[in-house]
Amino acid sequence: MSDNKKMTIIATKGTFDWAFPPFIIASTGVAMDKEVTIFFTFYGLNLLLKDTSKLRVSPLGNSGMPMKLPFGPEWLQKIDFGPKIPNIFWSLPFTEYLATFLMKKTMKKNGVATLDELRSMCQEFDVKFIACEMTVALFGYSKDDFIDGVEFAGAATYFEECDGSNHNLYM
Amino acid sequence: MADxxxxxxxxxxxxxxxxxxxxLSKMDTGKILEVISTDAGSIKDVEAxxxxxxxxLISTVEESGKYIFTIEKA
Structure with missing residues (x-):
């Protein structure tokens, strides 16, 4: 057993795929008896919005992203279209809807928790959610745009949360 | 026998x-929880x-693609 009981995460990404790691690590951290705080700043604020259905993933500029179909005959599901489709294709309108749809389907098929499920699990486990006040104002959000239970504070508060924590992750 | x-x-x-x-959080100390999982990663994860x-962790049993963990609540 460990005496290192605290963990903090800075969540900075606002795309559908990058919404998962902070919530997965935070909820697991609590399961491992850590006291966890997530500081959401810049695009990471998207992860606290009441409506997360607008979050998208795009393969544009991410040539490392595997693109396999979650349905169809087995031989077809094995093909990785990632390296086969020219990356410029993903600059066409609405292609991110297709990529997001396929990623959601694949996750469901693999028994991966949904974003809202992971986020409510974090809240149930008392993970502290802090939204960066400066970026909330900068991006013109209103506090009503976010889910209940979010604290609004700045970088100094993040540092206070780091006190006594030896897991401090930037995502 | 698991509780x-x-x-x-x-x-x-x-x-x-x-x-x-x-x-486990709903159980009393000393009670036994049996967890059935199909996630291969859970072998190492449950141990950790x-x-x-x-x-x-009292035992880990693998049975036709299922992993059965027996855990005693501390």
Missing amino acids: ETLDASGLNCPLPILKTKKA FCNQTGNK
């Missing part, structure tokens, strides 16, 4: 661990979870 059983079949990381944590939280 409680948690069927986490079909669920992927980190859900088996999160559900195990929730199930028990090491870290002080709960005792």
Whole structure:
């Protein structure tokens, strides 16, 4: 057993795929008896919005992203279209809807928790959610745009949360 | 014989661990929880979870693609 009981995460990404790691690590951290705080700043604020259905993933500029179909005959599901489709294709309108749809389907098929499920699990486990006040104002959000239970504070508060924590992750 | 059983079949990381944590938190010390998982990653993860939280992993059994963990609540 460990005496290192605290963990903090800075969540900075606002795309559908990058919404998962902070919530997965935070909820697991609590399961491992850590006291966890997530500081959401810049695009990471998207992860606290009441409506997360607008979050998208795009393969544009991410040539490392595997693109396999979650349905169809087995031989077809094995093909990785990632390296086969020219990356410029993903600059066409609405292609991110297709990529997001396929990623959601694949996750469901693999028994991966949904974003809202992971986020409510974090809240149930008392993970502290802090939204960066400066970026909330900068991006013109209103506090009503976010889910209940979010604290609004700045970088100094993040540092206070780091006190006594030896897991401090930037995502 | 287990006091409680948690069927986490079909669920992927980190859900088996999160559900195990929730199930254990509702149980009394010394009670036995049996967790059934199909996530191959849970073999190492349940062990790490028990090491870290002080709960005792009594046994791990693999049976036709299912992993059955017996955990004693600390």
